[in-house]
Amino acid sequence: MSKYIPNTDEQKREMLSEIGAAGIDDLFCDISGKIRLKSPLNLPKPLSDIELSKHMQTLSDKNADTDHYTCFLGAGAYDHYIPSIIDLLISRQEFYTAYTPYQPEISQGTLQAIFEYQSMICLLTGMDVSNASLYDGASAVAEAVLLACRATGRTRVLAAKTLHPESREVLRTYTKFSGITVDEYGFLDGAADLSDLESRLNPDTAAVVVQNPNFFGIIEDLKEISELAHKNKSLLIVSCDPISLALLKPPGELGADIVVGEGQSLGNPLSFGGPYLGFFAATKQLMRRIPGRIAGETVDLSGRRGFVLTLQTREQHIRREKATSNICTNHALNALAATIYLTAMGKNGLREVAELCAQKAHYAYSRLIETGKFSPVFTSPFFKEFAVKYRGDVRKLASRLLEQKILAGYIMENDYPEMDNVLLVAVTEKRAKHEIDTLVERAVCA
Amino acid sequence: MKNETLTIFEKSRPGRKAYSLPECDVPKKPLSELIPEHLLRDAPPGLPEVSEVDAVRHFTELSKRNYGVDSGFYPLGSCTMKYNPKINEEIARMKGFTQIHPYEPEESVQGCLEVLYKTGEMLAEITGMEKFSFQPAAGAHGELCGLMIMKAWHESRNDTARKKIIVPDSAHGTNPASAAVAGFDVVEVKSDENGWIDLKSLRETMTEEVAGLMLTNPNTLGLFDGNILEIADIVHEKGGLLYYDGANMNAIMGITRPGDMGFDIVHLNLHKTFSTPHGGGGPGSGPVGVVKNLVPFLPKPVVEYSGKSYYLDYNRPLSIGRVKSFYGNFTVVLKAYAYMLSMGPEGLRRASETAVLNANYILKKLKDDYLLPYDRACMHEVVFSALKQKEYGVSALDIAKRLLDFGYHPPTVYFPLIVKEALMIEPTETESKETLDRFISAMKQIAKEAETNAEYLKSAPHSTVVSRLDEARAARNPILNEMSRSKD
Numbered sequence: 001m002s003k004y005i006p007n008t009d010e011q012k013r014e015m016l017s018e019i020g021a022a023g024i025d026d027l028f029c030d031i032s033g034k035i036r037l038k039s040p041l042n043l044p045k046p047l048s049d050i051e052l053s054k055h056m057q058t059l060s061d062k063n064a065d066t067d068h069y070t071c072f073l074g075a076g077a078y079d080h081y082i083p084s085i086i087d088l089l090i091s092r093q094e095f096y097t098a099y100t101p102y103q104p105e106i107s108q109g110t111l112q113a114i115f116e117y118q119s120m121i122c123l124l125t126g127m128d129v130s131n132a133s134l135y136d137g138a139s140a141v142a143e144a145v146l147l148a149c150r151a152t153g154r155t156r157v158l159a160a161k162t163l164h165p166e167s168r169e170v171l172r173t174y175t176k177f178s179g180i181t182v183d184e185y186g187f188l189d190g191a192a193d194l195s196d197l198e199s200r201l202n203p204d205t206a207a208v209v210v211q212n213p214n215f216f217g218i219i220e221d222l223k224e225i226s227e228l229a230h231k232n233k234s235l236l237i238v239s240c241d242p243i244s245l246a247l248l249k250p251p252g253e254l255g256a257d258i259v260v261g262e263g264q265s266l267g268n269p270l271s272f273g274g275p276y277l278g279f280f281a282a283t284k285q286l287m288r289r290i291p292g293r294i295a296g297e298t299v300d301l302s303g304r305r306g307f308v309l310t311l312q313t314r315e316q317h318i319r320r321e322k323a324t325s326n327i328c329t330n331h332a333l334n335a336l337a338a339t340i341y342l343t344a345m346g347k348n349g350l351r352e353v354a355e356l357c358a359q360k361a362h363y364a365y366s367r368l369i370e371t372g373k374f375s376p377v378f379t380s381p382f383f384k385e386f387a388v389k390y391r392g393d394v395r396k397l398a399s400r401l402l403e404q405k406i407l408a409g410y411i412m413e414n415d416y417p418e419m420d421n422v423l424l425v426a427v428t429e430k431r432a433k434h435e436i437d438t439l440v441e442r443a444v445c446a
Numbered sequence: 447m448k449n450e451t452l453t454i455f456e457k458s459r460p461g462r463k464a465y466s467l468p469e470c471d472v473p474k475k476p477l478s479e480l481i482p483e484h485l486l487r488d489a490p491p492g493l494p495e496v497s498e499v500d501a502v503r504h505f506t507e508l509s510k511r512n513y514g515v516d517s518g519f520y521p522l523g524s525c526t527m528k529y530n531p532k533i534n535e536e537i538a539r540m541k542g543f544t545q546i547h548p549y550e551p552e553e554s555v556q557g558c559l560e561v562l563y564k565t566g567e568m569l570a571e572i573t574g575m576e577k578f579s580f581q582p583a584a585g586a587h588g589e590l591c592g593l594m595i596m597k598a599w600h601e602s603r604n605d606t607a608r609k610k611i612i613v614p615d616s617a618h619g620t621n622p623a624s625a626a627v628a629g630f631d632v633v634e635v636k637s638d639e640n641g642w643i644d645l646k647s648l649r650e651t652m653t654e655e656v657a658g659l660m661l662t663n664p665n666t667l668g669l670f671d672g673n674i675l676e677i678a679d680i681v682h683e684k685g686g687l688l689y690y691d692g693a694n695m696n697a698i699m700g701i702t703r704p705g706d707m708g709f710d711i712v713h714l715n716l717h718k719t720f721s722t723p724h725g726g727g728g729p730g731s732g733p734v735g736v737v738k739n740l741v742p743f744l745p746k747p748v749v750e751y752s753g754k755s756y757y758l759d760y761n762r763p764l765s766i767g768r769v770k771s772f773y774g775n776f777t778v779v780l781k782a783y784a785y786m787l788s789m790g791p792e793g794l795r796r797a798s799e800t801a802v803l804n805a806n807y808i809l810k811k812l813k814d815d816y817l818l819p820y821d822r823a824c825m826h827e828v829v830f831s832a833l834k835q836k837e838y839g840v841s842a843l844d845i846a847k848r849l850l851d852f853g854y855h856p857p858t859v860y861f862p863l864i865v866k867e868a869l870m871i872e873p874t875e876t877e878s879k880e881t882l883d884r885f886i887s888a889m890k891q892i893a894k895e896a897e898t899n900a901e902y903l904k905s906a907p908h909s910t911v912v913s914r915l916d917e918a919r920a921a922r923n924p925i926l927n928e929m930s931r932s933k934d
Contacts, residue, residue, distance in 0.1 A: 002793045004529055004721070005800050006878035012800070015807045015879060024799050027806055027823050028701060030670040035706045041699075042571050046790030049533055056784060060542025062557030064550055073547045076771065083465060085498060087539070089505040097514035097530050099522055100727035105850055105910040108451070109512035110726040113505070116454050119927035123491040129926050132727070135583035138771040146627070166771045173745075173767035177594050177629045219485050247477070249487045262771070272558045273548030273772025275583070275729030287924065293727065297931060298920035301905070305450045306912040310920040316586070316623035317861075321632040326623035328586040333725030336505075342493050343454050343501045349465035351490045355477065356470055362480050363472035381481050402551060410549055433471040 002046075066270065068405060070435045072364075074385045074426025075215070075410035076137070076164050077273065078265045080243065081353070081430055083344040086267045086337050096333055100293070104308045110332060111307035114295035117339040124245040124342075125259040126252025127281035132293035133335035134327060137262025138167040140278030141209060141239050142174035143291045143325055144258040147282075148207035148235045149180050150324070151289055156181045156204045158234075160192055162214035164262075165415040167239060171209075180206075190218040190378030190387070198228050207235040207258075212251070213244055216424065217361075217385030218378060226255030242266055242279065242338075244383050246354040258282045267341025268334050277334035288314060291325030356429035357384035360436065364427045367440045374443075377422055385426040387412060387419070390443075394421040397443065404442050451511065454504050455928045458494035464501045511911050512726070513855055519881050521808075523827045523858035523870025524618070524666060526696045526718035531788065534721070534781040543780060548772040552757050559756035562749045562773060565783040566733075572794070573692075573712045574705020575735030579744040580774030585693060587769065588713030588732030589624035589660070594766045595711055595736060595743040596658050596687050597628060602743075602764060605685065608657035612686075614643055616666045616862040621691060630657060637864055641667040641820040643677055652680050658687035663707065664694045664825035666862040668805065668870070678708025687711060687740075695719040696874065697802055697826035700795030710737050720782035731778040745769050800875035801826040804882060808871055811886045815893040819865050827872035831865050835896040840903050842867040845892055847914065848906035852888040 007015070012024075021027055028036075047055060071079040090096060094109060101107030101114075114132045121130035134140045145157050157175070159168055161184050168184070175182050185197040192210060201208070208229040212220045222238060229236040235257040240248075243265045251259045264276035282290055288311060296310035316323040345353060361384045368374040374388040390397055394411055401408040412422040427436065477486065496504070513520075520527035538544070546558055566578040582588035593611065600608050610633050611625040622632040635651050638644040643661070652659070659681045664670045671677065681688050690709040696719045704712045716722050717730035724730065736744060742764035750759045758773075789797065802825050809818065809828040816830035832842040846856030846869070858870040873882060895903055907913065925931045 002789055002796060004531060004789075005793075005796055005875050007800055007803075007875075011879045012803060015803055019803075019806050019810045021806070021823075024803060027799075027802050027825075028670070029823060030672040031698075031702050032672060032675065034675065035702045037700060037702060037706075041791040041794065043568055043791040043794070044787060046793055047787045049788070052533060052784060052788055053537070055787070056537045056540065057542075059557035059560055060540040062555075062560070063542040063546045064554035065541045065545035066547065067541055067545055069554075071547060073549050075549055077548055079545075079547065081467070085464070085502055085505075089502065089509070091535070092506070092509040093514045093516035094509040094512035095514070096535075096723045096725050097516050098512050098726045099520070099525055099527060099724045099855075102522075103513075103846070103850065103856060104915050105847070105907050105912055106513035106855065107511075107726075108911055109508035109510065112451060112453065112511070113508055115927065119453075119455065119929065120491075120493060122927045122929060123493060128930075129924075135587060135729075136771050139583070139587075139769070164771075166768060169768040170770060173594065173769055174627075176767075177597055178627065179629060219481060221485070245487075246490055247481065247487065248485055250491070253487075269544040270547050271544050272546040272555065272776040273774070274770070275775040275778055276771075277729075287926075294926060296920040297925040298916045300912040300915050302913060304912055306915045308915050308917050308920050310917065310924060310926070312921070315619075317619040319623070320619050321622035321626040323619070323623040323626070326586045326590055326620050326627045327584075328620050329584050329728035329730055331583070331725075331729045332727035333723075334729055336726065340501065340505055343496060343504070344464040344498070345493070346458075346463060346465065346495045347490050347493045348495070349463060349467065350493060352465075352467050356467065358477070358480050359470050359474055360472050362475065381485070383481070399551070402554060407547060407550060429467060432468070436472070 069407050070405065071407045072409045072425050072427060072439060073407045075424055076262055077270055078426060078428055079270060079430055080265050080428050082267050082269060085344060086340045089340055090333055090336050095336060100329060101309060104306065108306060111295045113336050113339055115297060115307050117335045118295065120339060120342045121279050121281050124242055125281045126250025127259050128284040129287045129290065130281040131290050132295060132330040134278035134280050134292055135331060136276045136278045137239060138170040140260035140280050141167045142171050143280065144237045144260050145171060145175060145207060147258065147289050148237060151286060152206040152235065154204045154206035155179060156183060157207045157209060158183050158185055158200055158205055159209040160185060160211060160214065162187050162216055163209055163211045163239065164215050189380050190216045191220055191380045192225055194224055194228065201228065201232040205232055205234045207237050209237045211239040213241055213383040216378060216387050217382040218380045219248065219383055222251055222254040230255060243354050246350040257286065263338050266338035268337050275331055275334055277331040277338060289324055292327045293330045353429050357427065360431055361386060361427040364425060364436045371440060371444045384428060385424060387422050387424050390421045390423055394423050401442055406439055406442060451507055453928060454494045457496055457500055457504060460495055462495045462497045464496055464498040518853050519877060519885055520855040521857050521871045521873050522855055523872040524693055526872060526874055528721055528874040529876035530721055530723040531785060534784045537784050538777045538780050543777060556756055558776065559749050561780055561783050563751055563756055565779050568786050569714060569733060570735060572699055573735050574703035575712050576738040577741045577744065578733045578735040579748060580733045580779050581745045581770045582732040582734055583770055583775050584728060584730040585713060585715045585732045586620040586624055588734045589620055590627055591734050591745060591769045592689050592711040592713055593624055593628035595740055596689065598743045598766050599740055600657055607655055610656045612651055612656055612659045614661065616864050617660065618666065618691065618693060621660045641669045642671045642673055645673060645676060648677060648680055652684045652686060654684055656686050658689055660689040660691060662691040662694050664697045667820055667829050668824040668827035669820060670825050674707045693718060694826060697798055699798040700791060701798055710740060716778055716782040721785040722778050722781040729775045729778055731775045797875045804873040804875060804877060807882055808873060808886060812889055815890050827870060829865055830869045832867035832869055836867055838896045838900045840896040840900050842869050844903040844906060845869065848892050848903045849888065850907035851909045854885060
């Protein structure tokens with residue numbers, strides 16, 4: 001008897017007799033004997049709570065967590081400070097056990113939180129309209145491209161080679177099944193190669209996709225990219241790190257038509273890659289083409305302010321195959337965590353976080369270069385992550401540092417074969433000076 | 447009358463803070479030396495400024511304006527709003543799971559990889575599939591991924607004429623929408639008088655231009671399509687594949703398996719059948735499983751076991767590629783894994799049996815009060831129609847809103863589309879007979895009120911923090927954030 005199934009055997013008998021069934025099997029009469037399982041499922045026997053906790057703790061202990069390992073790994077997922085209030089608040093059952101807010105009268109909490117989230121994303125990105133979030137940064141890029149192709153009637157996109165490799169992979173998967181061609185433009189000193197971009201633009205280019213800061217950590221000059229894209233009547237899609245937006249000019253001010261990004265940095269733990277959230281914001285002109293849920297303000301019968309899901313004629317449950325996307329849910333709880341994070345950090349805190357990241361990353365960069373064991377790869381400005389080339393075998397270096405409980409960084413050769421022995425190092429506000437110094441010392445000794 | 451809740455922006459006061467950060471302990475340089483001035487924003491974004499207690503009270507206040515499974519009965523059809531075990535939440539917060547970077551070397555994430563591998567094995571056993579991928583983040587994402595696999599498989603055999611997908615008229619809206627995103631044309635097939643797929647219509651529609659059929663079984667009417675083996679034959683004979691929308695898997699665990707019914711591709715909703723919480727609309731998890739000959743097409747990487755250790759296999763030339771970053775919604779998968787371990791094979795079967803028993807009990811008790819369009823034993827959910835009440839001017843929506851006054855989350859309404867004024871009730875196995883009896887008596891009272899006091903129903907709810915909201919106004923004059931309001 002499971003503690004999650006309250007009906008007693010006696011109650012089951014009463015209910016069966018009320019229904020007029022001789023046994024539970026009668027209820028499954030439409031399932032032919034040919035496809036009925038003859039024996040129980042071959043699964044492990046049930047564990048009690050105590051056994052389950054021990055088993056899971058054993059598995060958990062097999063992993064190297066960032067409390068015990070100093071993390072300089074980034075490449076799209078970052079070890080940022082998470083205020084304690086976030087997990088406590090999102091653990092309120094009214095938030096985490098609720099469904100999508102289909103019944104607004106009893107979902108005002110979720111709906112207002114989404115409205116506040118949308119407001120914060122618009123403030124960060126400088127865009128007019130945000131949705132309630134998507135699955136992650138990579139699928140948000142893909143959704144943005146699908147939107148751009150629908151809006152322009154064009155079928156090609158130009159994506160930067162400096163867009164996150166996994167975003168490019170997801171983009172390739174989504175587009176190859178819908179007749180869209182993805183072309184890539186190169187980089188020069190780590191930033192978008194504008195002449196390559198310009199030469200690849202053609203009348204069928206629906207959008208130019210750029211990441212900022214890009215995968216190498218480098219800050220792009222969005223203004224020039226925007227001008228090139230718009231001269232060609234293509235849309236500009238910018239994928240960005242939300243923390244950087246506390247310091248950098250908002251893409252909306254620089255001409256972006258759609259701004260997306262991975263929202264993990266906003267109060268969501270690393271969690272071995274998910275769940276995170278993808279944010280998605282666009283100009284007013286594109287409002288009715290945006291994928292996913294959107295909350296809006298309205299009034300009730302007595303004129304009180306309230307919030308509802310709105311512009312639903314875009315969505316699959318109404319438009320079916322003519323919907324703007326097949327997406328049904330958002331990542332509400334992750335978006336709530338982001339909302340609470342942005343509330344906790346506020347106007348000044350987010351800027352402080354961004355400045356600390358920039359200062360510490362630049363300190364780490366200088367220290368590593370000073371050792372003579374690392375050399376610069378690019379000279380363009382970066383934010384919280386940078387590439388350096390190791391004079392030796394970077395894979396061996398990374399595994400020696402792992403033994404010393406340091407997660408050294410991302411090995412670039414995995415995705416950019418020409419970048420042998422290049423390490424991508426991320427430094428967040430969580431890294432103390434002594435941790436950076438230790439990284440430098442150990443890297444030199446290694 | 448309860449007051450409106452101010453937004454966090456309206457509560458903001460310059461100078462307040464709710465964060466605590468260390469002083470900069472590295473030699474500080476002027477910002478413009480690090481980042482060129484023209485790339486920097488003029489002023490910080492206008493986020494709210496509140497103290498910690500303000501933030502905590504604000505979101506606590508918002509939470510009180512919500513309703514979750516722990517608040518009470520949540521018979522939202524098709525969504526399987528079962529109870530979410532608390533130990534799973536505790537497990538999903540272990541630091542060895544939450545504080546793990548996705549790009550750590552394989553040797554330092556053996557525990558995470560083992561969870562993914564073992565969960566895949568268990569789901570394969572439950573569904574009769576060969577292997578699962580956990581990349582899809584939700585049911586609709588799983589559908590999209592599954593359809594891409596279907597397309598890639600046909601293309602790998604140079605069978606490129608298959609541009610269509612068949613979807614029943616009773617299907618979830620995501621089915622046709624996912625098919626469209628995957629680049630297919632959608633063909634609808636009708637349901638017969640039993641609510642099953644009309645075989646004649648299927649035979650006519652199933653041609654060599656059709657890539658496959660998407661089916662939910664039990665279907666959205668809560669009925670198990672007893673012709674499933676014939677359906678599978680019709681589709682397979684013409685070279686198509688069968689896609690299983692696992693939204694209704696909660697009816698059949700340990701009883702029958704999609705693989706044994708003839709399905710080739712399955713997605714599951716871990717946030718439905720496997721008890722992971724819905725989070726107010728995500729994160730979910732929509733893993734996709736396939737039969738043996740489709741395994742090479744799964745998204746990459748997949749988790750494999752060498753006999754000594756777990757590893758990520760990227761060397762998969764036929765793979766459709768990635769549909770999401772990293773390896774899926776890991777901590778959601780983790781909760782499903784813990785759930786299966788605590789239930790065991792017998793427990794999962796009991797869960798399905800009880801879910802079906804509970805739905806049939808409601809069916810029996812309410813069939814005299816509400817029209818039952820398909821009068822036969824149902825599976826885990828029962829679909830009524832409010833057409834009887836419509837005679838008094840009361841709609842399914844009015845009934846749903848009135849249920850809020852009784853403290854219940856209403857059933858799904860107006861779906862499936864083939865039932866007029868549909869009321870789709872899914873009680874799940876985690877509700878007791880007492881809860882069902884109270885709900886049944888509320889439904890009976892509402893049926894009476896429809897006859898005697900229709901106006902009261904039409905203006906329901908009467909006890910919630912807001913009354914019915916003007917959705918038309920929201921769509922006509924969109925106020926989608928704080929800034930667009932203050933401009934008006």
